[in-house]
Amino acid sequence: MLTGCFTALVTPFSGDTVDYEGLEKLAQFQIQNGISGILAVGTTGESPVLTWEEHLNVVEKIAEQTRGKCLCIAGTGSNNTKESLQATQHAVKAKVDAVLLVDPYYNGPSSIEIRKEYISPLAASFPEIEMIPYIIPGRTGTQLLPEDLALLNKTFKNVNTVKEATGNIENMRRTRQCCGPDFTILSGDDGMTFDMMTDPLINGAGVISVVSNVAPKAVSQMVSLLKEKNKTEARKLMEALTPLFGLVMIKTQEQTPYGEVLCKARNPIGIKLLMAILGMPSGGCRQPLGKATQNGLNEVIGAAQTVWKNNPEILKPVQDFFNVDIGDRLNDPSKLDGLAYEEYE
Numbered sequence: 405m406l407t408g409c410f411t412a413l414v415t416p417f418s419g420d421t422v423d424y425e426g427l428e429k430l431a432q433f434q435i436q437n438g439i440s441g442i443l444a445v446g447t448t449g450e451s452p453v454l455t456w457e458e459h460l461n462v463v464e465k466i467a468e469q470t471r472g473k474c475l476c477i478a479g480t481g482s483n484n485t486k487e488s489l490q491a492t493q494h495a496v497k498a499k500v501d502a503v504l505l506v507d508p509y510y511n512g513p514s515s516i517e518i519r520k521e522y523i524s525p526l527a528a529s530f531p532e533i534e535m536i537p538y539i540i541p542g543r544t545g546t547q548l549l550p551e552d553l554a555l556l557n558k559t560f561k562n563v564n565t566v567k568e569a570t571g572n573i574e575n576m577r578r579t580r581q582c583c584g585p586d587f588t589i590l591s592g593d594d595g596m597t598f599d600m601m602t603d604p605l606i607n608g609a610g611v612i613s614v615v616s617n618v619a620p621k622a623v624s625q626m627v628s629l630l631k632e633k634n635k636t637e638a639r640k641l642m643e644a645l646t647p648l649f650g651l652v653m654i655k656t657q658e659q660t661p662y663g664e665v666l667c668k669a670r671n672p673i674g675i676k677l678l679m680a681i682l683g684m685p686s687g688g689c690r691q692p693l694g695k696a697t698q699n700g701l702n703e704v705i706g707a708a709q710t711v712w713k714n715n716p717e718i719l720k721p722v723q724d725f726f727n728v729d730i731g732d733r734l735n736d737p738s739k740l741d742g743l744a745y746e747e748y749e
Contacts (some may be wrong), residue, residue: 407588408441409611411441411613412446415445415458415462417686418687424461426686433620433684438621438625442469446504449479453691453693460494463495466478467498476500477503478498481506502565503535506544509546512545513546518537527559527560531561538592550579550581567590567592568591569591576603577603577605577606581605589608590608618675619648619718623645645711648711653669654668654704655669667748677744681705683722683733684726
């Protein structure tokens, strides 16, 4: 049973190449701070822009780093079942513990098609490994429904977990109703983990987290406290982490020569910005992702400064492991050069 806090690990870049040395350091940082497992090559790891060779290499290296220390999940989902079968075969050879299968994006199959033409062939082909459907309609434009998820769980012994990122509490409750008490529901949204794990009609078991890239100890502790039903202490940690939860999607209003527009800097822009500011291996995002606006960068800095001022223990593991002075870095303008678009035009 997959429970606890899993980090959706970023893929660091040095220039335009994967920074494998930095990747190793990030994995070590996660393991030393009590994470339950690491997800390699998820959306936070910029899976859409990695080459096939890079994708396979990252999975292999994280599988090696985690073996005997924590669980490893490999992102092998695609909008092409054949490609997903190939990626999953490689992940099985790398001896990962589970694979994450995002709903097929853009071509948008129906829920019955996702079940019959995507998850089912994978679950049948690799019965020895756990299949985790990843449901995030805001990114994919489609959705595996709770009813089809329950049919998969009934048919295949290796479909027992879901990463739930619909943002819809009623959908989560319906998943529990359809799939039964032994099915594992993991939060795919940091900001909803507390509610999912304390709602008895959902009974979430943990989170696949973005924020744990910089705060693995705190997020892991929050999940552990929730599993122990210690809501009071868990709520304190949740409130301390809340400024960072907002960085998964940074929304700002920007002025253009033609009027005001809403700008959305999507994950992993915010978390990689924060990692760069703090002095962790990250690099920028690959095109077509780019940078945040100056307003977006200001939001990242503001969130980090709030956490460092009010709850420095959240970020102190970063300072200790990477040997950086966080207070200095958060107040040094030179550390911000080139991290944001200078203007909207």
